[in-house]
Every structure is written in C-alpha cells, then in structure tokens.
Amino acid sequence: MDPMIRRVAPLDYDRIRELFTEGDEMNLAAMPHVFKRADSTRRRRDEYFDLMLADDHFEFLVADDAGRVVGFLQAHIEDARRAPNLVDRQTLFIDVLLVTEDSRKSGAGKALMDSAHAWGRSRSATDVELNVYEFNEGALAFYDRLGYVTSSRRLWRDLPG
Numbered sequence: 001m002d003p004m005i006r007r008v009a010p011l012d013y014d015r016i017r018e019l020f021t022e023g024d025e026m027n028l029a030a031m032p033h034v035f036k037r038a039d040s041t042r043r044r045r046d047e048y049f050d051l052m053l054a055d056d057h058f059e060f061l062v063a064d065d066a067g068r069v070v071g072f073l074q075a076h077i078e079d080a081r082r083a084p085n086l087v088d089r090q091t092l093f094i095d096v097l098l099v100t101e102d103s104r105k106s107g108a109g110k111a112l113m114d115s116a117h118a119w120g121r122s123r124s125a126t127d128v129e130l131n132v133y134e135f136n137e138g139a140l141a142f143y144d145r146l147g148y149v150t151s152s153r154r155l156w157r158d159l160p161g
Helices: 010-030 046-054 108-122 137-145
Strands: 004-007 058-065 068-079 090-099 125-130
Touching (some): 010 090, 058 108, 068 108
Parallel strands (some): 090 125
Antiparallel strands (some): 058 068
16 A cells, blocks of 8 residues: 655654654664764754744655655755756755665655655745665665666865875
C-alpha cells in the first residue's frame, strides 16, 4: 500500500527528530571530518518546526504508512532575483528528503517528491533544485530515476599543513 502524504503535525515532531538522527548518523559515518553528533540541547526544537509550518514559503510533509511516519520532506521556494544575472523565476528547493531504510523503494520517497513538485508548481516554481552528497549512491540513483541531472558540483579538499 502506498503511504499517505500529508503536512507535518506537531505530533510528528518526535518521529521527525528520530529520522533526522538516522540521517545524521549516515552522514557522520560517511564524512566524520565534516559531521559530528549534535549536542542534545541543540537538536531541532519544536519552535524550528513550528516556524516552517507557519511560513507559506516552506512545505513540510510526512509519508504516513498506516499510522507510522516512514519519511519526511522539507522544502522551500527561492526567488532567483537575488542576482542581476539570473532569470527572474521561482525555484522549489528540496532541503531534506529522508525515508527510513526499511521503507526505501516502497514509493514513499517518490510520493513525497511528487507532492513537493505539485506544491512548488502551485507557488509558481518553474524548476526544482536539491543537494545530495556523492557518497549517498542510493539517493543519487533515486534522483536519477526521477529525471534529475547534475547542474553543478561542489568540491572540497583538505588543506595541507
């Protein structure tokens, strides 16, 4: 059965924090030189989620599978008029997409993305952007299946000495 996609409710906050922790652990394992475990007092607070729900420029969705939240998506609309050399347009930006490991390939991620795309179109967005780490091969394959292409690359290296 396909999960139901709905807006986040305050009762979902604890589960979303658990999912963020799952994603944080994956990032930490792959890139310990960049990521660390967050101090529990600095974890994502209810007020952070409340602000997103109250702002029309943000969308915050969960994939609910028979009462169990198996994924979430956080997105916002960006106005490209921030630079004089950019075409005037609205862009949907996917900030976070996280689906539990046991629910990947269940349709939850695609359903969340489809809902985000529809929301972006309803806000006059003409395109969508997101960032994904190179180590996350599963996510790269997922976005490839959805028709995403690489538009730029962010590079890094250690500085010697």
